[in-house]
Amino acid sequence: MKTTIRIVLLAIIFVQFGYAQDEFESSFDKENTLAANLGVTTIGEQTFIGFRVQPEFSIGKFGLGLDVPLLFNAENGELRTEEFNNGVGVLRMVRYLRYGQKKKDAVYVKLxxxxxxxxxxxxxxxxxxxxxxxxxxxxxxSADLIFKKTIGLEAIYSDVNFDGTQKLLALRPYYKPLAKTSIPILKTLELGVSYVSDKDNFEEDTEAGVTSTTTFTRDGNSAVGVDVGVTLLKNALLKLTWDAQYAKLHENDALADNVVNNPTNYNGTTYDDGSGFATGVEAQFRFVANVFHLNARIERQWYGENYIPQFFNFAYEINKDARLTELVGAEKSQGIYGRLGSEILGLVKIEGELILPDDLENSNRGAIVGLNLQTKEIANFRARGKYVKGQLSDLGDTFKFDSRALANILVTYRINKFLEAGVDYQWTYAEKEDGTFGTVNQVRPYVGVNIKI
Incomplete structure (x- = not known):
């Protein structure tokens, strides 16, 4: 009996100690570097020589990353200005300006x-x-604000270029009704309501004339959702949470009219509001002193007709009209979402995620695959990469680069304390200067200064 009591007391102390610990912090979040790289960049069929100045600082809760391109055409010596055309122009040199950590601090804001x-x-x-x-x-x-531990607001606005109409706006007020109590589990209860709206009417002057991928958004595109989440277990080693989500994509009037007026373009399929439901669990495990950290999520999803989970993802900004058209004829189905990531010894961070409809081969829905990799210097080498591919009907095509993929890969080698050499590669499918869509490749070998501060 005494032994049982001791075990129970130790378990209570262990759990309470775990709640007192800080949340896991990645060793990659607080790096200070000053980098200026001289190299050769191939963009399409043109070659450029120049610098990219990319300092990155983290001081307390503030973080700043810049990307200042100074590229000159190898043939005529002209400065390349395409990166500053349209929208916010030179403000693009600010890769990010951040205060706080999302879901860790009461105030988080990122530009x-x-x-x-x-x-x-x-x-x-x-x-x-x-x-x-x-x-x-x-x-x-992006912002996440919480007041007195109970009332919060998440917000995302895609483009501070205020020319034209409203761009993508996402809002999620949330409430933690029992956050100030000491009731186990229930004190972590979180209830949220989401609203997403986009009225983008952007048009671009190109060599082919005025082009647009916002025919369907200019009159408004919107969605709503509700969710609930709770932390089931939290101690020094493990944090386990559960959530459930319901989302509804409202019928887009312009797209609906297009479907009615051009039925042959859509093979006679129908289009209306679409909705979906998902529930899942997420686990965070960390070994002593964060030597090893594992994050895993598994989610079961039910898709209604004309609904796509994570509809506003990386593909949405590539071509909004094309993304909305994917909803037409999307069949009722179900599937899974999985994410698995780990950080080892503060040196390697890797994460993979997958949205996989059931019976993918016979479904008219595609899978989505994502991979992220980041390392500190290991034997003088360092790597960073992101890869995402959507609309997959065959997982065997996951690593075939085509119009459904986005990739950015950087590999560097430190020559000495101040110098490094590397290759920066980007693959995307985007609108070109002539108004057409196609593959955009950028390959940039370089030598530059990289100083840890």
Missing amino acids: GDMTGEQLGFGSLVGNYSNAISFERRKVGI
Whole structure:
């Protein structure tokens, strides 16, 4: 009996100790470097020589990353200005400006690249990016604010270029009704309501004339959702959470009219509101002193007709009209979402995720695969890469680069304390200067200064 009592007491102390610990912090979040790289860049069929100055600083809760391109055409010596055309122009040099850590601090605000952002638990906005290529980078705003531990607000705005109408706006007010109590589990209960709206009417002057991929969004595109989540277990080694989400994609009026007026273009399929439901669990495991950290999520999803989970993802900003058209004829189905990531010894960080409909081979829905890799210096080498591919009907095509893929890979070698050499590669499928869509490749071998501060 005494032994049992001791075990129970130790378990209680262990759990309470775990709640007192700080949340896991990645060793990759607080790096300070000053980098200036001289290299040769191939963009399409043109060659450029020049610098990219890319300092990155983290001081307390503030973080700043810049990307200042100074590229000159190898043939005529002209400065390349395409990266500053349209939208916010030179503000694109701010890769990010951040205060706080999302879901860790009461105030989190970020300006710049929104790659990887999600709203709430991710059923509507997940794996999002507003930076589909160097030339199409937008400067957005993300925020997560919580007041007195109970009332919070998440917000994402895709583009602070205020010319034209409203761009993608995502809002999620949430409430933690029992956060100030000491009731186990229930004190972590979180209830949220999501709203996403986009009225983008952007048109671009190209060599082929005025082009647009916002025919369907200019009159408004919207979605709503509700969710609930709770932390089931939290101690020094393990954090386990559960959530459930319901989302609804409202019928887009312009697309609906197009389907009615051009039925042969859509093979006679129908289009209306679409909705879906998902529930899942997420586990975070860390070994002593964060020597090893593992994050895993598994989610069961039910898709209604004309619905796609994580609809506002990286593909949305590539071509909004094409993304909306994917909803037409999307069949009722179900599937899974999985994510697995780990950080080892503070040196290697890797994460993979997958959205996989049931019976993929016979489904008219595609799978989505994502991979992220980041390392510190190991034997003088360092690597960073992101890869995402959607609309997969065959997982065997996962690593075939085509119009459904986005990739950015950087590999460097430190020559000495101040110098490094590397290769920076980007693959995307985006709108070109002539108004057509196609593959955009950028290959940049370089030698430059990289100083750890």
